[in-house]
Amino acid sequence: MNLRKISTNLKLPNYALAIAQDYLPSTFFQYDFKTSNQVRPAHTDIPKPNFQEYRRKPLENPNALSSESVDNRRAIMSLFSFVGGIGTLYGCKAHLVQYVLFLSPARDVLATASTSVSITDIPEGKTMIVKWRGKPIFITHRTQQVINTERAVNLADLRHPETDDQRVQRPEWLVIVGICTHLGCVPIPNAGNYPGGYFCPCHGSHFDGSGRTRKGPAPTNMEIPTYKFLDDNTLFIG
Template identity: 50%
Template sequence: MSLTSRAATSLARQTGRQLAARPAASFQQHRNAANVAGNPNESHAHVTSPFTRGASGRQDTTVIPSFKRYRAGNEQGNKVFQYFMVGAFGGLTALGAKDTVQNFLVNMSASADVLAQAKVEVDLATIPEGKNVIIKWRGKPVFIRHRTADEIKDAENTDWQKLRDPQPDSDRVQKPEWLIMLGVCTHLGCVPIGEAGDFGGWFCPCHGSHYDISGRARKGPAPLNLEIPAYDFAEDNQVVIGT
């Protein structure tokens, strides 16, 4: 007999054995199902369901199972521990936030050299009448003009209501003889020249802006008057620029 014939014969025998065993297994399954249907209590005797109602054995899905064995022995002690942990982590978080904000404010605050220039004291006794002095304050030039009586009269008699930036001279000075303002042109930020221009005040050669003896824009592209910084007279002959 050849090898192919032997393999075919072996496969036929194995298939026959499987077909012969199927009826017996099917019969056993049918028998087991019949036993379960005839006596349900016997098949579930070893299971205790949490969803039973009394002695009837019917299922009740509204019954809540008991989880007592999963709970801790002292529920009050657990709550105290939880509150303690929440409070401790909350305190640590607050301390961290405080330290972060404090470091941020320290880094953003002005340095010592900037604070040193926040205020500038000027001795006015050294400025003669009719002269200009330029000082540096916060990186910007400041013009201090000791005006004469004629200059004060000319500044006060100007029809300021017709100017492009209407402002009376009294709003620009604390003392009529002292004019203090930033030396920055309001057009493009150049530094005007003192005692020059068509109005006896300041002239910006960059684009031809003219300011009068009160620092008001009178001619050229400058849209606004020269800015007046915050200052205060500490004494009669001493002024403090800056706040």
């Protein structure tokens, strides 16, 4: 196809033809240029996307004010927040359960958390020592003289005021943790300045026949464990 025919088909002006002859390679004119009869629509002819099926009913109108649907949107956000909060709490609970189980005492330790003791073989004025939770427990069968003496003590004379009735369930039996409240030494039963009392050899604390601190550095009375009498001959500690 010659250049003249190309210019006619493409409707080029004469000066454009002259420029083409000077600058375009000769091979350019070997191609068969034909005018296209295709009709290319403008971008305005492309239909707009419609997302109506994805809209929630309160939001179907794109021209509506956001304040008209704020309650609906907040309700959905609150629902998701509630579900997320429940999931978070459940996860925290699962972790806390694992930590609690890890820190809880072993089964063999729990098995020794309570113990039963026969008190039939403890004579008056004597003390039996049993082990409970790794601590010594003093079970003292008190004489009537010791009971009367401790009940007559004036509370104003005590560093840690407690009546004798507050420290015993049965007058003839005193059950206490055999550990000095000063630095944790084990006192000696039936020793010290008070009949039927206890004496700590470590730093010289004296306790009376009710386990109350009377002299020395011990700040408080000896501890009373949790216990009960199953019958007249059996004591349950724990």
